[in-house]
Amino acid sequence: MPNSALVYFYIDSSLLAPNQFAGLGFAAVIPALFYAIFQTALSEELLFRGFLLKRLAKSFGFHVGNIIQSIVFGSIHGAMLWSVLPVQIILLVVGCTGIAGYVMGWMNERLAGGSIVASWTIHAIGNLLAAGFFMFLY
Structure with a gap:
């Protein structure tokens, strides 16, 4: 999602997941x-918002649970880049991804009645835009 845009200027783009579609156009x-x-949106939404957030919210309340799941979500995305980016860029990735995770958790629980369909859709669109960039513009 936004990670691709954040790190695109800082690292070799071959390290980004959507790079697997680079230059393939409609064939991809x-x-x-x-x-x-x-592969990414559904699995991450099931894990973070469908499982982790619900368990944490049950134990600690929605607000604290959502903060914890968003920190874990952001941290895992930052950890994937640990060896190739400076710390300040990793913190930016963790922060932006964590905020996105918090908003998606809030949206699911407060606007969509607990369903992950809303965040799954947004997550999938973001991933598809990143893949499309590599497919057609890279």
């Missing part, structure tokens, strides 16, 4: 859809 549409919708 089906694999990119699978990647964007199921």
Whole structure:
């Protein structure tokens, strides 16, 4: 999602997940859809908002649970870049991804009645945009 835009100018883009679609154009549409919708968005939303947030909210209340899941979500995205980026950029990735995780958790629980469909859709669109960038513009 936003991580691709944040780190694009700081590291070799071959390290980014959507790079697997670089220059493939329309030939990569089906694999990119699978990647964007199921491989990353669905799996992350099930884990972080569907499982972790619900367990944490039950134990600590929604606000604290959502903060914790968003910190974990951001930290895992930052950890993937630990060896290739300076600390200040990693902190930016963790912060931006964590904020996105918090907003998606809030949206699911407060606007969508506990369903992950809203955040899954937004997450998939972000991933698909990143993959599309590599497919057609890179």
